[in-house]
Amino acid sequence: MGVGFRAEAEDLDTCHxxxxxxxxxxxxxxxxxxGQVRExxxxxxxxxxxxxxxxERDDDAEGGGEWSNSAMFRQExxxxxxxxxDNIVRFWDVYEDxxxxxxxxxxxxxxxxxxxILELRRFTEANAATLGSQMLAAIAYIHSKSIMHxxxxxxxxxxxDKSPTSVVKMIDFGMAVKFDHGIWFKEICGxxxxxxxxxxGQKYNQMVDMWxxxxxxxxxxxxxxxxxxxxxxxxxxxxxxxxIRWQTKAxxxxxxxxxxxxxxxxxxxxxxxxxxGLKHPWIxxxxxxxxxxxxEVSTKNEDVEDLNEFVRSAHRKVTSSRKQVDQEAExxxxxxxxxxxxxxxxxxxxxxxxxxTPQEDFMSRPEFVRRDxxxxxxxxxxxxxxxxxxxTPAALSSDxxxxxxxxxxxxxxxxxxxxxxxxx
Ligand SMILES: Nc1ncnc2c1ncn2[C@@H]1O[C@H](COP(=O)(O)OP(=O)(O)O)[C@@H](O)[C@H]1O
Ligand SMILES: [Mg+2]
Numbered sequence: 001m002g003v004g005f006r007a008e009a010e011d012l013d014t015c016h017x018x019x020x021x022x023x024x025x026x027x028x029x030x031x032x033x034x035g036q037v038r039e040x041x042x043x044x045x046x047x048x049x050x051x052x053x054x055x056e057r058d059d060d061a062e063g064g065g066e067w068s069n070s071a072m073f074r075q076e077x078x079x080x081x082x083x084x085x086d087n088i089v090r091f092w093d094v095y096e097d098x099x100x101x102x103x104x105x106x107x108x109x110x111x112x113x114x115x116x117i118l119e120l121r122r123f124t125e126a127n128a129a130t131l132g133s134q135m136l137a138a139i140a141y142i143h144s145k146s147i148m149h150x151x152x153x154x155x156x157x158x159x160x161d162k163s164p165t166s167v168v169k170m171i172d173f174g175m176a177v178k179f180d181h182g183i184w185f186k187e188i189c190g191x192x193x194x195x196x197x198x199x200x201g202q203k204y205n206q207m208v209d210m211w212x213x214x215x216x217x218x219x220x221x222x223x224x225x226x227x228x229x230x231x232x233x234x235x236x237x238x239x240x241x242x243x244i245r246w247q248t249k250a251x252x253x254x255x256x257x258x259x260x261x262x263x264x265x266x267x268x269x270x271x272x273x274x275x276x277g278l279k280h281p282w283i284x285x286x287x288x289x290x291x292x293x294x295x296e297v298s299t300k301n302e303d304v305e306d307l308n309e310f311v312r313s314a315h316r317k318v319t320s321s322r323k324q325v326d327q328e329a330e331x332x333x334x335x336x337x338x339x340x341x342x343x344x345x346x347x348x349x350x351x352x353x354x355x356x357t358p359q360e361d362f363m364s365r366p367e368f369v370r371r372d373x374x375x376x377x378x379x380x381x382x383x384x385x386x387x388x389x390x391x392t393p394a395a396l397s398s399d400x401x402x403x404x405x406x407x408x409x410x411x412x413x414x415x416x417x418x419x420x421x422x423x424x
Contacts, residue, residue: 015352019040023040023043023052023093024046025040026038034069034073035100037051038054039051049107052104053105056333057100073103077094083145087135088138108169110158110160114314116159117164120308123307124306125256125307127307128307131157132283139209143209143274146181148176148179151191153216156171193215193321195239198268199211213277214263217263222250223312227244246260258282259277
């Protein structure tokens with residue numbers, strides 16, 4: 001059976017500490033259906049800024065269940081606590097109060113990868129491979145820990161710093177789940193353009209992350225999604241019935257094409273694993289550029305295909321498929337947070353800290369270096385093969401929208417996951 005993260009998450013240690021004991025909440029970095037991501041400034045070291053995902057509690061929401069914000073958050077906590085990798089955002093503290101759940105992580109100052117790389121004067125296949133190798137390293141790492149992300153997409157990779165060549169970080173583990181080898185999953189989740197055929201068929205494993213990664217890389221180098229349409233149902237239909245078009249104005253190298261085709265391989269058995277992806281010559285070449293080849297490229301510069309136009313187009317696609325944030329909900333959340341802040345200043349501390357207490361470097365610093373001394377210091381149901389019903393193209397041809405094998409709630413869930421990012 002698949003491992004239920006919620007059970008683990010509910011066992012999280014708690015202690016009476018409010019997030020505001022340690023952090024001052026700052027400006028909004030991103031918003032979505034879940035709530036907000038804000039800056040979190042360490043009170044003891046005010047020049048140290050982190051990010052906090054603030055999720056509105058909806059434990060009692062109708063139909064919430066394991067897909068409620070709270071359940072997804074608790075999933076995220078349990079997962080993040082065990083992850084330490086250079087290409088995955090580092091998690092620090094987790095808190096809850098009556099209205100919100102808070103997860104503090106490293107701030108990625110560079111924002112979304114696709115937005116940032118627009119600043120590059122030239123964007124080449126080699127640049128794409130460098131980004132891809134970091135994303136793959138994150139995927140290979142989580143897969144080695146038996147975790148699948150299930151929401152691999154452009155928006156869920158940020159850059160650690162303002163430089164477009166800074167380190168890529170995977171974020172957003174709200175749909176992630178622990179898996180066991182040989183066990184199939186059936187819940188449809190993720191973002192419409194990135195759904196693997198077997199995920200639509202409701203019998204899948206961690207290899208859906210590799211398909212989604214292939215979609216991301218294709219988008220980056222082609223400027224459009226491999227399968228696109230205005231509605232989710234049509235995208236799903238195309239994924240199941242149509243071959244991908246590989247011709248492009250960009251004249252990609254055979255090696256790049258070969259790599260993309262190994263990711264966007266409809267057969268799960270033939271699809272490249274993340275581990276194998278890291279060994280692919282296209283990726284290996286990006287990690288350790290061959291000096292001979294480099295020289296060749298620099299002397300024949302006009303042969304280096306500049307993908308800038310495609311990157312701009314890819315960025316437009318990502319931006320246009322983003323859902324607008326519900327302004328009413330946004331205002332309500334901001335007001336609620338302000339009220340909790342005011343109460344806190346009056347001495348009303350309602351928060352709890354959840355999970356492990358991380359060892360912070362600054363805690364071992366001499367007292368005088370510290371500013372003040374105030375610091376008090378969703379699981380997925382895996383299903384056995386026999387129980388799983390694969391979706392067929394025929395199943396998609398019904399009048400029902402979305403297709404009959406996919407409940408309306410499933411698609412709503414998919415669409416809910418689009419977030420909107422405010423300007424940083
Ligand atoms: N660590 C971070 N540093 C900076 N911005 C972040 C960070 N985490 C999230 N964000 C911003 O908040 C947005 C939403 O966060 P995410 O975890 O992806 O939530 P959602 O579940 O809505 O996709 C991101 O797209 C990004 O713009
Ligand atoms: Mg996200």
